[in-house]
Every structure is written in structure tokens, then in C-alpha cells.
Amino acid sequence: MAITIKKVTTPKELKTFIRFNYELYKHNPYSVPDLLDDMLHTFNPQKNAAFEFCEADYFLAYKDGRLVGRVAAIINRRANEKWGVKNVRFGWIDFIDDREVSEALLRTVEEWGRQRGMDTMHGPLGFTDMDAEGMLIEGFDQLSTMAAIYNYPYYPAHMEAYGLEKDADWVEYRIRVPEEEPEKHRRIAALVQQKYGLEIKKYRSAKKIAREYGQKIFELVNEAYAPLYGYSPLSQGQIDQYVKMYLPILDLDLVTLVTDKAGELIAVGVTMPSLSRALQKAKGKMFPFGWVHLLKTLFLKHPDTLDLLLIAVKPEYQNKGVNGLLFSDLIKVYNRKGYKWAESNPELELNEAVQRQWDYFENRQHKRRRAYKKKI
Numbered sequence: 549m550a551i552t553i554k555k556v557t558t559p560k561e562l563k564t565f566i567r568f569n570y571e572l573y574k575h576n577p578y579s580v581p582d583l584l585d586d587m588l589h590t591f592n593p594q595k596n597a598a599f600e601f602c603e604a605d606y607f608l609a610y611k612d613g614r615l616v617g618r619v620a621a622i623i624n625r626r627a628n629e630k631w632g633v634k635n636v637r638f639g640w641i642d643f644i645d646d647r648e649v650s651e652a653l654l655r656t657v658e659e660w661g662r663q664r665g666m667d668t669m670h671g672p673l674g675f676t677d678m679d680a681e682g683m684l685i686e687g688f689d690q691l692s693t694m695a696a697i698y699n700y701p702y703y704p705a706h707m708e709a710y711g712l713e714k715d716a717d718w719v720e721y722r723i724r725v726p727e728e729e730p731e732k733h734r735r736i737a738a739l740v741q742q743k744y745g746l747e748i749k750k751y752r753s754a755k756k757i758a759r760e761y762g763q764k765i766f767e768l769v770n771e772a773y774a775p776l777y778g779y780s781p782l783s784q785g786q787i788d789q790y791v792k793m794y795l796p797i798l799d800l801d802l803v804t805l806v807t808d809k810a811g812e813l814i815a816v817g818v819t820m821p822s823l824s825r826a827l828q829k830a831k832g833k834m835f836p837f838g839w840v841h842l843l844k845t846l847f848l849k850h851p852d853t854l855d856l857l858l859i860a861v862k863p864e865y866q867n868k869g870v871n872g873l874l875f876s877d878l879i880k881v882y883n884r885k886g887y888k889w890a891e892s893n894p895e896l897e898l899n900e901a902v903q904r905q906w907d908y909f910e911n912r913q914h915k916r917r918r919a920y921k922k923k924i
Contacts, residue, residue: 551616551652556606562591565606568618569642570832578691579698580824581832590679591620597785598675601626603664606640607656609649617643619653621660622675627780636661636924638671639679642699643706650706658924670715670778670921672697677779678790682718682894683707687915693855694823695893696720697917704918712920716777718894720915721906725882725890729875733908737876740869746814748877749805754796761805762791764813765860772860777896777919797846801885802854804877806870814865817874818858821850822891852888859902871905 556565566587573579591606593599602624609617622637638657643649658669673681680697685704692698740746751757766787773779782790798820806815826845830838845851861870882890894917895902 550611551648552610553652553656554608554610556608561608562588562606564615565608565618565640566591567832568608568615569640572642572644573698574831576698576700578689580692580694580696580827581830582694583827583830583834583838584832585834590675596675597783597789598624598678600783600785601780602675604675605660607653609643609653611646611649616646617641617649617653619657621657622673623661623664623666624675624780626783627676627778630780631778634665634667635921636664636666636669637673638669639674639681641672641703643703645700645702647706647709650703651710654707654710654712658922662924667924668921669712669924670919673778673919676782676786677773677776678782678786681778682716682917682919684915684917685717687720690722690914691824693891693893694827695855695857696915707920710922712922715919715921717897717919718917719897719903719913720894720917721892721903721911722914723890723892723906724910725887726879726909727883729879730908733872734876736869737872740873744865744868744870745809746870746873747807747811748873749807750877751800751803751805754798754800757800757803757805758791758795761813762795763787765805765816765818766790768813768816768862769858769860771862772866776899799846801881802878804874806873814862815870815874816858816860817856817878819854819856819878819890821845821887822853822855824853825851850885850887852886853891854882854887854889855891856893867901871902872908875905 556562566584570581589595602622604620604622606620608615619641620639622639628635636657641653643653661669672683680695683703684697684699688701766782770781802819804817805813808814823845826841829841
């Protein structure tokens with residue numbers, strides 16, 4: 549039977565688009581579903597500030613009347629302008645193991661992008677770096693995280709069959725939290741703090757950290773991440789959105805700020821309990837009982853694993869041991885709260901400076917993911 553591609557045009561179809569991933573992976577023990585409400589927010593131009601500079605459409609694939617795939621076609625104009633490219637992104641791509649289906653989905657994105665003047669297709673990527681990116685190519689037997697994509701092993705072969713080639717890889721590490729901070733690590737952190745007159749700052753109030761440093765945290769992210777693959781600076785609308793959305797749900801013990809002598813923010817480390825198992829139990833829904841699993845994990849009985857969500861250091865302080873100062877504080881917190889493992893989340897393969905920081909600890913590179921590209 550021929551493949552039928554349908555553009556999403558109604559709220560009901562958008563829910564179908566989101567739920568397809570849940571259905572395709574509902575029996576997979578490693579996939580971590582997104583929350584339906586979060587995805588509805590992400591795909592809504594009135595609620596997602598990324599639409600200030602992004603354009604997108606969503607497509608469903610049907611075969612013999614059965615839903616068999618989905619894909620989002622996205623243009624991030626800010627990223628294209630920054631990097632001097634004409635790229636159309638494909639994101640949130642899922643499909644059954646059928647080459648006709650994946651080809652129809654990718655061809656739809658290709659044609660959609662070409663009609664809008666684009667000359668290259670790449671992905672999987674979201675609207676911005678704040679969305680999950682990169683197709684899993686190693687680590688299919690590892691539990692995913694809330695910030696990353698999980699996909700079946702057959703996906704990469706479908707990308708290559710369509711003529712897509714590697715553009716960039718990310719690697720992920722599973723790191724054992726040491727019972728005591730390594731002596732060399734402790735010594736370097738102390739020297740860095742003394743040499744540059746740095747101060748570690750901790751907060752108990754989400755309102756206070758938002759008021760004093762919410763804006764500055766994401767300004768620092770823009771500055772620190774500016775050279776990274778495909779990065780587009782967060783707009784003020786996005787910053788306002790993230791400050792309001794994320795800071796209130798964080799365990800602030802797991803958030804460390806570093807300031808210089810003048811009180812200016814030069815580094816931030818944001819970590820949180822792994823929500824992977826809780827999201828699996830919630831099955832993509834906050835109600836009626838999904839919120840119980842999430843709140844229990846966040847505030848009552850946390851797992852033995854945490855996610856290293858965001859580490860950012862001001863460029864002039866990078867490669868000077870400031871990361872070590874962040875973790876010198878956080879390791880103490882991790883041990884006090886009983887965490888045994890940390891998931892690094894994706895790090896660019898070529899970012900050796902970031903990966904070297906794990907040399908102080910027992911670690912294992914256990915996942916790899918890839919962004920592909922193709923001239924269109």
C-alpha cells in the first residue's frame with residue numbers, strides 16, 4: 549500500500565502526533581516518554597517562545613489506514629543566520645521498521661524545506677538546544693533520560709539508506725559518585741577558588757534565585773554555549789519562560805552557582821534526580837496519577853541516579869578548573885542525599901575539555917547519538 553502523509557492541522561491530530569511515540573515504545577524498558585502537557589506546550593506557537601524565530605509543521609504517516617510514523621519539519625532562522633546556513637531540521641521522528649515509511653517522512657521534510665529556500669536537511673534536532681537532539685546509535689540497552697532521545701536500533705540504518713551522513717556526534721557517560729572527593733580534585737578546586745577569588749553560592753528559595761540570578765543563568769548559558777554545534781542564542785522570551793518553568797521545581801541543594809569578586813556569575817551547575825523511572829510510570833500523563841510519581845521522585849524518595857542537566861562556565865574561565873569547583877561542592881551534596889550515579893547527558897564528541905573532567909571519577913561512556921545532514 550502507498551504511504552499517505554498528512555499534515556497536522558487540528559488539536560486532536562497534534563495529540564495523535566505526540567501519542568504515537570508512546571504507543572511505539574510502550575513495551576520498551578529503556579525509552580522515557582515525554583509528558584503530553586509538555587509536548588503540547590512545546591508545539592504551540594502561542595506558548596513556546598522559540599516560535600519567535602522558528603517555523604514548523606508536523607506530519608503523520610499512514611499505511612493501509614494505520615498510523616506508522618511522524619516527523620516535525622523546523623526552520624530555526626536565528627541558528628541559520630548565526631551559522632550562515634540554509635538548514636531545515638527534522639525532529640521528533642518516529643517510524644515502524646519500514647523503509648517506505650521513513651523515506652516518505654524524510655522526503656516530506658526535504659520538500660517542505662526546499663519550498664522555503666533551504667538547501668540542507670539535518671537532524672534529528674528540536675527547535676533549539678533546549679530540546680532533545682541526536683539519534684541514538686549506541687546504547688540501545690541503556691535507560692534513557694528525560695533530556696535525551698531514545699530510538700530503536702533500526703533507525704540509523706534508515707537514515708543512511710536515505711543518503712543522510714554524519715554531521716556531529718554526542719557521547720554520554722555514566723559516572724560513579726565517589727564517596728569522597730578525590731584529593732587531586734579537591735586540591736585543584738581550592739587553588740582555583742583562591743587564585744581567582746571565587747565564591748560558591750547556594751539558595752534555599754526558588755523565588756530568590758530567580759530574582760537574583762534567573763536572568764543571569766541563561767545569559768551565561770548563551771555565552772558559554774555560543775560556539776557549540778548549531779546553537780542559537782536564547783531570546784528574552786525563552787529566558788523568561790525557562791526561569792518560570794524550571795527554577796521552581798529544582799532541588800536547590802543540587803544547584804551550585806560560582807561568582808567572581810564582583811559578584812558576577814561565572815559558572816552554574818544544575819542537576820536533579822533522574823526522572824526516567826517516574827516518567828515511565830506516568831506513561832506521559834500528569835493525571836490522574838502521573839504527578840504522584842514525579843513529585844515522589846523530586847521531593848520524597850529519590851533514585852540513586854541523578855542527571856547533570858546543565859553545566860555552564862564563562863568562556864574566560866573555561867579550562868581553568870572552575871568545573872572542578874562546581875563539583876567540589878556538589879559531590880558533598882550527592883553523598884549526603886545518597887546518590888550513587890550521575891548521567892552526563894549528551895556532550896559533543898569533540899568537546900574533549902568537558903569529557904576530561906570525568907577522568908577524576910570512575911566512568912563509562914555508554915551512549916552515543918548522531919545528527920545527520922543531507923543536501924537537498
